[in-house]
């Protein structure tokens with residue numbers, strides 16, 4: 001009896017594991033009822049924050065007023081979107097599936113409730129999941145977060161799951177691919193950092209009651225996890241024969257934009273340890289792999305070194321063959337997958353702050369920030385670290401203010417991708433490091 005039970009458990013486990021549901025699948029698993037079903041004034045549509053409630057209940061008002069997701073569909077009506085779509089031969093951008101998949105909550109028509117409107121853009125259920133099963137029950141105080149999740153609410157509180165969700169639009173995934181052709185038609189380049197972006201237009205607050213209901217919050221860990229998940233996502237795109245490769249070359253969007261888009265007169269090539277490539281070679285956009293090494297530095301130094309070596313091996317493989325590239329990408333993917341849970345469980349403390357900054361500066365001195373994309377990620381990392389450690393009280397007020405004062409110069413150095421200078425960036429980074437404890 002016991003043996004049969006164990007077998008059944010094993011079978012259930014293996015089927016759930018084999019499915020490995022993506023964020024896109026999870027969000028689409030249930031019917032989407034529409035933003036209008038969330039926005040009543042006694043639900044999430046209050047104009048003032050509620051005092052006697054776990055949540056502010058003004059989430060809809062904040063989203064509608066401040067959050068660009070509420071305008072994501074309207075963007076498609078604008079002339080610049082229409083021009084992109086026209087150049088691609090897509091017709092009307094507001095009707096094109098490829099645009100709607102990221103600029104709206106584009107679930108199939110049969111999965112839309114009566115009050116659903118695609119013009120609501122990236123609405124509540126595009127992140128919180130189809131509300132079909134939890135809409136009526138979730139406001140009851142006796143209902144726990146676990147109950148909601150069991151009914152299909154998406155676990156946005158979990159940093160790994162949140163990163164997978166955000167990146168499905170902010171980097172693209174195999175069902176929602178942003179291609180170099182779309183960029184070529186005028187789409188802005190995408191850049192994402194989980195902690196920074198989570199706090200740009202929030203309709204939520206992490207307070208004691210949030211922690212009681214949903215668990216710990218740590219901004220540094222979010223940053224670290226975000227880098228790992230983004231690096232995995234890059235490799236998944238590269239490994240997918242359908243999306244990653246069209247013809248003889250991998251999808252250009254996975255490469256470093258500036259590797260090709262620079263001025264002929266620049267003539268300023270220099271070596272980068274992290275790639276090991278010589279001059280005149282197009283390189284993958286490894287920004288998240290570079291930054292994930294900093295996240296790993298306080299967790300496991302030898303693992304950071306392993307990621308460094310396997311990233312170099314991947315770069316080398318891209319100059320050899322498709323098979324070699326796939327093999328190297330698979331190796332690195334397996335390494336990241338094994339490390340991510342360690343990073344997600346790690347308690348980043350005040351000492352980590354120094355370790356992370358020190359490894360960033362060391363890389364700066366050896367020329368790792370020759371590529372703009374990595375400098376951009378390092379900038380958001382520095383900001384995220386200082387803010388999160390400051391908020392947690394792990395850095396005292398004076399230090400936080402001193403380091404923050406030097407962040408502006410770092411941001412200045414990456415303000416314009418076409419005028420990026422590694423020298424200016426590294427100098428700003430070193431000055432920031434000098435202000436840290």
Ligand code: HEC
Nearest residue numbers: 075080081084085093098099102169170171172176177178
């Ligand atoms: C993989 C998801 C994805 C796809 C596919 C996609 N977009 Fe976007 N788009 C985004 C994201 C994310 C942003 C915001 C970038 C940022 O600010 O960091 C954006 C920004 C834009 C912007 C600039 C908006 C602004 O406020 O500055 C325009 C215009 C745009 N997209 C049009 C389109 C059109 C037209 C299509 C279809 C051809 C399309 N997008 C396809 C994800 C996507």
Ligand code: HEC
Nearest residue numbers: 038044054055059060063069122123124127156157204210
């Ligand atoms: C771009 C993704 C996104 C969209 C769109 C979005 N949310 Fe959220 N929401 C989040 C994230 C991330 C959190 C914070 C993590 C958490 O509490 O799970 C959150 C948290 C919340 C919370 C919980 C706060 C708490 O204390 O537990 C509520 C309530 C909420 N959102 C309601 C809404 C409503 C209503 C809408 C639509 C008007 C909406 N959200 C749209 C991502 C989103």
Ligand code: HEC
Nearest residue numbers: 068069071072075101102103122126165166169197198200
């Ligand atoms: C369904 C696709 C989708 C998902 C999922 C999504 N986003 Fe977005 N996001 C967009 C699009 C499209 C835009 C651009 C909207 C515009 O410019 O009007 C955007 C814009 C943003 C912006 C504004 C960027 C800026 O330059 O001001 C932030 C911040 C942001 N998203 C954070 C997040 C976070 C955090 C998550 C995950 C919790 C997330 N997004 C999930 C599609 C998405």
Ligand code: HEC
Nearest residue numbers: 180183184185186189252253254255256257259260261282
């Ligand atoms: C392997 C080299 C290569 C890489 C890497 C690359 N591009 Fe391109 N890009 C090209 C080529 C070739 C063209 C076509 C130029 C033309 O049509 O004259 C182009 C065209 C463009 C255009 C249109 C320029 C115009 O003249 O209108 C934009 C915008 C663009 N790319 C953005 C990007 C972004 C963003 C990235 C990184 C995500 C990127 N590219 C990565 C080679 C590259």
